[in-house]
Amino acid sequence: MNSFTFTQATAVAGAVQDKAAHDDAAYIGGGTNLIDLMKENVARPTHLIGLKKLGLDTIENTPDGGLRLGALATNADTAWHPEVEKRYPLLNQAILAGASPQLRNMATDGGNLMQRTRCYYFYDLATPCNKREPGSGCSAIGGYTRVHAILGTSEHCIATHPSDMCVALAALEATVRVSGPNGERTIAFEDFHRLPGDQPERDNTLEPGELITGLDLPEKGFAKNFSYLKLRDRTSYAFALVSVAAALELDGNTITEARLALGGVAHKPWRDKAAEAMLIGQPATADTFRRAAAKVLEGAKGQGTNNFKIELAKRAIVRALKQAAEMNQVLDTNAFQNSNP
Amino acid sequence: MSHTTDYIGKPTNRVDGPAKVTGTAKYAAEFNVPNLLYGYVVSSPITKGKITKIDTAPVLALPGVQEVFTHENVPGFAFLDRSYKDDVAPGGSPFRPLHDAEIKYSLQPVAMVVADTFELARYAASILHIEYDEVAHETELVKHIDEAFEPGRGKTGYKPPKSRGNFGKGWKEGVARMEANYSHHAQHHNPMEMFASTVEWLGDKNLTIYDKTQGVFNSQQYVNKVFGLSKDQARVISKYTGGGFGSGLRPQYQLFLAVMASLQLERSVRVSLTREQMFSFGHRPETLQHVALATAADGSLTGINHFAVAETSQFEDFTENVVGWSGTLYDCKNVELGYRLAKVDVFSPLDMRAPGAASGSIALEIAMDEMAYAAGLDPLEFRLRNYSDFDQAQNLPYSSKALRKCYAEGAAKFGWEKRTAEPGSMRDGNLLVGWGMGGGIWDASKQPAVVKASLDVDGHLTVSSGTNDIGTGTYTIMTQIAAESMGLPIEAVTFVLGDTTLPESPLQGGSWTAASVGNSTVEACTKLGEALLKQAQKMDSPAFKNAKIEEVEFANGQLRLRSDSTQAIVLRDIVQASGETKIEAENSTVLTKLEMLKPPKYSMHAHNAVFVEVKVDPELMTVHVTRVVNAVAAGRIINPKTARSQVLGSVVWGISSALMEESVMDHRFGRYMNHNYAEYHVPVNADIHDIDVIFVSEEDDKVNPLGIKGIGEVGLLGVAAAVTNAIYHATGKRVRDLPVTIDKLL
Numbered sequence A: 001m002n003s004f005t006f007t008q009a010t011a012v013a014g015a016v017q018d019k020a021a022h023d024d025a026a027y028i029g030g031g032t033n034l035i036d037l038m039k040e041n042v043a044r045p046t047h048l049i050g051l052k053k054l055g056l057d058t059i060e061n062t063p064d065g066g067l068r069l070g071a072l073a074t075n076a077d078t079a080w081h082p083e084v085e086k087r088y089p090l091l092n093q094a095i096l097a098g099a100s101p102q103l104r105n106m107a108t109d110g111g112n113l114m115q116r117t118r119c120y121y122f123y124d125l126a127t128p129c130n131k132r133e134p135g136s137g138c139s140a141i142g143g144y145t146r147v148h149a150i151l152g153t154s155e156h157c158i159a160t161h162p163s164d165m166c167v168a169l170a171a172l173e174a175t176v177r178v179s180g181p182n183g184e185r186t187i188a189f190e191d192f193h194r195l196p197g198d199q200p201e202r203d204n205t206l207e208p209g210e211l212i213t214g215l216d217l218p219e220k221g222f223a224k225n226f227s228y229l230k231l232r233d234r235t236s237y238a239f240a241l242v243s244v245a246a247a248l249e250l251d252g253n254t255i256t257e258a259r260l261a262l263g264g265v266a267h268k269p270w271r272d273k274a275a276e277a278m279l280i281g282q283p284a285t286a287d288t289f290r291r292a293a294a295k296v297l298e299g300a301k302g303q304g305t306n307n308f309k310i311e312l313a314k315r316a317i318v319r320a321l322k323q324a325a326e327m328n329q330v331l332d333t334n335a336f337q338n339s340n341p
Numbered sequence B: 001m002s003h004t005t006d007y008i009g010k011p012t013n014r015v016d017g018p019a020k021v022t023g024t025a026k027y028a029a030e031f032n033v034p035n036l037l038y039g040y041v042v043s044s045p046i047t048k049g050k051i052t053k054i055d056t057a058p059v060l061a062l063p064g065v066q067e068v069f070t071h072e073n074v075p076g077f078a079f080l081d082r083s084y085k086d087d088v089a090p091g092g093s094p095f096r097p098l099h100d101a102e103i104k105y106s107l108q109p110v111a112m113v114v115a116d117t118f119e120l121a122r123y124a125a126s127i128l129h130i131e132y133d134e135v136a137h138e139t140e141l142v143k144h145i146d147e148a149f150e151p152g153r154g155k156t157g158y159k160p161p162k163s164r165g166n167f168g169k170g171w172k173e174g175v176a177r178m179e180a181n182y183s184h185h186a187q188h189h190n191p192m193e194m195f196a197s198t199v200e201w202l203g204d205k206n207l208t209i210y211d212k213t214q215g216v217f218n219s220q221q222y223v224n225k226v227f228g229l230s231k232d233q234a235r236v237i238s239k240y241t242g243g244g245f246g247s248g249l250r251p252q253y254q255l256f257l258a259v260m261a262s263l264q265l266e267r268s269v270r271v272s273l274t275r276e277q278m279f280s281f282g283h284r285p286e287t288l289q290h291v292a293l294a295t296a297a298d299g300s301l302t303g304i305n306h307f308a309v310a311e312t313s314q315f316e317d318f319t320e321n322v323v324g325w326s327g328t329l330y331d332c333k334n335v336e337l338g339y340r341l342a343k344v345d346v347f348s349p350l351d352m353r354a355p356g357a358a359s360g361s362i363a364l365e366i367a368m369d370e371m372a373y374a375a376g377l378d379p380l381e382f383r384l385r386n387y388s389d390f391d392q393a394q395n396l397p398y399s400s401k402a403l404r405k406c407y408a409e410g411a412a413k414f415g416w417e418k419r420t421a422e423p424g425s426m427r428d429g430n431l432l433v434g435w436g437m438g439g440g441i442w443d444a445s446k447q448p449a450v451v452k453a454s455l456d457v458d459g460h461l462t463v464s465s466g467t468n469d470i471g472t473g474t475y476t477i478m479t480q481i482a483a484e485s486m487g488l489p490i491e492a493v494t495f496v497l498g499d500t501t502l503p504e505s506p507l508q509g510g511s512w513t514a515a516s517v518g519n520s521t522v523e524a525c526t527k528l529g530e531a532l533l534k535q536a537q538k539m540d541s542p543a544f545k546n547a548k549i550e551e552v553e554f555a556n557g558q559l560r561l562r563s564d565s566t567q568a569i570v571l572r573d574i575v576q577a578s579g580e581t582k583i584e585a586e587n588s589t590v591l592t593k594l595e596m597l598k599p600p601k602y603s604m605h606a607h608n609a610v611f612v613e614v615k616v617d618p619e620l621m622t623v624h625v626t627r628v629v630n631a632v633a634a635g636r637i638i639n640p641k642t643a644r645s646q647v648l649g650s651v652v653w654g655i656s657s658a659l660m661e662e663s664v665m666d667h668r669f670g671r672y673m674n675h676n677y678a679e680y681h682v683p684v685n686a687d688i689h690d691i692d693v694i695f696v697s698e699e700d701d702k703v704n705p706l707g708i709k710g711i712g713e714v715g716l717l718g719v720a721a722a723v724t725n726a727i728y729h730a731t732g733k734r735v736r737d738l739p740v741t742i743d744k745l746l
């Protein structure tokens, strides 16, 4: 870790200016990811801008019936906010499936979007990595790829975005609010994270210096039929091998609206609108779910040690949709997994 | 007759508990001696080759950086390999840190920056520029099976496996047979506390060394020999250890580096390793095994064949007893055993909890399950039909063996009789239920240990020995034993350990500490008792005038006549009357040492039987270990509370080995890629459900006077196999390569 200076920002404009005034500055939310990366020398900012005093930690209803999450609201406060529990239980489940209580108490919603991949090679300076050092090569290809992508990969990078929360946000079609040197703008969630292509060093579409100020959830929360299913190497405190956020609206047994997003399989939370469309108007049966699952994984490509994730993802999609349709906890292998307080 | 001062066998709270929970217990990296410098180790990014250039100038130019140690400026210390050998060093040439330009394994220490603060040292280490000439490495064990060789004498405790009878004949005689390959990968100990040494420079090469170790004397003699220091010059202290599991059996390289830097700079120096660097030394070796079994029509084993190949480093032949247990645990005339090593470019493996047996029991106990199915027998019934009442491997009777009770009590508690044999035949709603079992055997051993017992004028007993407490409960059980021996309330007794100025004790390992130090504590207390009686006889108390030691007892804080307990003297009064500040006695280890020279008369072992329930989601193939019963026969249990904790920890580790734990090597880099706690998976609370520990009664007056067999390791045996067997019972899928991660079940 190198030495760095630190300022505690008290206003968004000031934070943005401070960032522009330094060459290697970084915003810091809860620090649960950034500090680790600094200790491993993966990130070497020379200046940190603290965001916790920006006053962006509130969670409020919006006039259009949605909910606004301040970028500095902690993951824990978000998950347990009464409006989230009541109207967006999918988000509650996804957040609680991630990390540990201690981490969720520190981690902020903005930081969660911005967390970097858990690719082993990205974290280890001894191994080449295009994301860390563009042009140096991708060590993961042909290596140990348990946490790596099966969809939307490129020959330059096969990393995944590790967040659980973001999988739910993708399914819920949240909007990201940002503020930057050129003023404010909003980014649709599906446009926020990106695929690696030939620029794996770019995780998302934020422009240099831009700060996330909040997240807007639309009114529709799918509180009646939803499921977040996370499969991992131990019951808690491990990143997803595969996770699925499923949300349905049903008329009797007929699906009238469907959202399906996957975590642990791509460089961004993976949504397949074609697969969602296939569900509409269909009966909520295993057959329907299997067809949708097959569609999602159509273009999937295993990397060797993660080949199993293709089959696992299919089964997880079928199960998550079934759970969402039936809201039957007995089927939920997360019954153990969500025992975190 | 029971006394208020009887503690042996009673559940007793940890005497070191308050110190630990209040944070007053200090660990090696927590001694903030004055004017301390901090060393930060730089680890090699390559696996094999040579260092060609180290550019120390820019680092040395940083204000506050005191020195950068590399092979170029670390002076040659002791010349011979012998000087670098510690108590448990395997055969070969021990690794010497910063000795030459050669890189032998990934993460090898290549330099150490010493600076005024830890943060500066860490930063400086990150900018140290080193160039390497890389050559091809080989880390893949499976590619080197053909070059595997039979190790020579191996390290202390290694018993070359002995075959008996004629396996080929037994195999042919069998009416049912099984044969399969098993494997598990490397595991790193990963105790919570990282390895660290704080060396306090006291002037003139006098050092006090706070070391993370499982044996202060082992660290001391290493320092003595390598640096040519006398015992007085190198005092080693280790009062608390944040977990060891075998990793502290050998002095790790931070000890060398901290002492070296302290001597070179004539300053106090601390070196602590990072979590990543915890993957840069010993580990449980990857082991490939083959087992073949055959049975007669009645289910009796007609042949056992067990063969193992394990990895070792290029510079040492690390050996463990992997297959030998298969010749002891079950009754069989024809046993063929083999054990080989193959050299790869890794650091030397190192004993890890139940070394060898943990590996061997995975293969043997899964094979026994497979054989039971092939023979059409219930796995428990199958084991009972092959029960060994006499140790055929050593040709000796058992000193005691209550494994039958483990089977019976464990099965009863678990409800084993309700098991239906067919895989997939048991369900809980939608979930598949699997019941599996396993078990194991571990040596009951004892080493010479010196203990001193000292009673002061206030009636406080201090008992001391340079052993360690790696979290196992040594402090507590020795206090219990001493208190009961001297008839004092436990609050009046303090046990002191972890210091080379104390009487010499062996390494804390091999499950022998309770037996070794425990019996020595009794001996020291007996001697102290004799001294006290002698002193009492000088006092004006006619009742004791001609009393022999057998005629008195120490109980309830008094010396008293066995025949008339009203004839009593308070112990404190005896010391006061002596005019001395204390009365002391030490045991002698001569008899123990002589005993160890003689051929053993008995086979002395602890045993266990484990019953496991798993629930498996039939589509997602997620596995939960919902219930474990571990029945252990380990002689006398001094403290059921701390002993239970040992077995609980063992069960958790067994579940870990079965389902998730593995150091994943990327052979292209020759590097363990999951070198952190986020990706090196061990169970979290949510993975652990009901665990029942049973200690079956087992009296043994032959193993040692206290009848102790040791409890630190036996509980681990059979757990991983039992989980794997339960998964088979639930799913019909036989996985033979551990850990059984989800991908292997899909």
Ligand SMILES: Cc1cc2nc3c(=O)[nH]c(=O)nc-3n(C[C@H](O)[C@H](O)[C@H](O)COP(=O)(O)OP(=O)(O)OC[C@H]3O[C@@H](n4cnc5c(N)ncnc54)[C@H](O)[C@@H]3O)c2cc1C
Pocket: A026, A027, A028, A029, A030, A031, A032, A033, A034, A035, A036, A051, A071, A072, A075, A097, A098, A099, A100, A103, A106, A107, A108, A109, A110, A111, A112, A113, A114, A115, A116, A162, A163, A164, A165, A210, A211, A212, A213, A237, A238, A239, A240, B678
């Ligand atoms: C051991 C461990 C296990 C974990 N397990 C999981 C898991 O299972 N599932 C899961 O989803 N997550 C998991 N996490 C990740 C955790 O969720 C993230 O670390 C956390 O959400 C990051 O939030 P933070 O506020 O601490 O971010 P920080 O560490 O403060 O920042 C992360 C990045 O975001 C940038 N940033 C922060 N705030 C803003 C902002 N407002 N605008 C623009 N940029 C910003 C920072 O500059 C930095 O680059 C785990 C983390 C650890 C350490």
Ligand code: SF4
Pocket: A117, A119, A120, A121, A122, A128, A129, A130, A131, A132, A137, A138, A139, A140, A141, A156, A157, A158, A159, A200
């Ligand atoms: S997958 Fe991406 S992050 Fe991982 S090594 Fe390749 S380029 Fe780097």
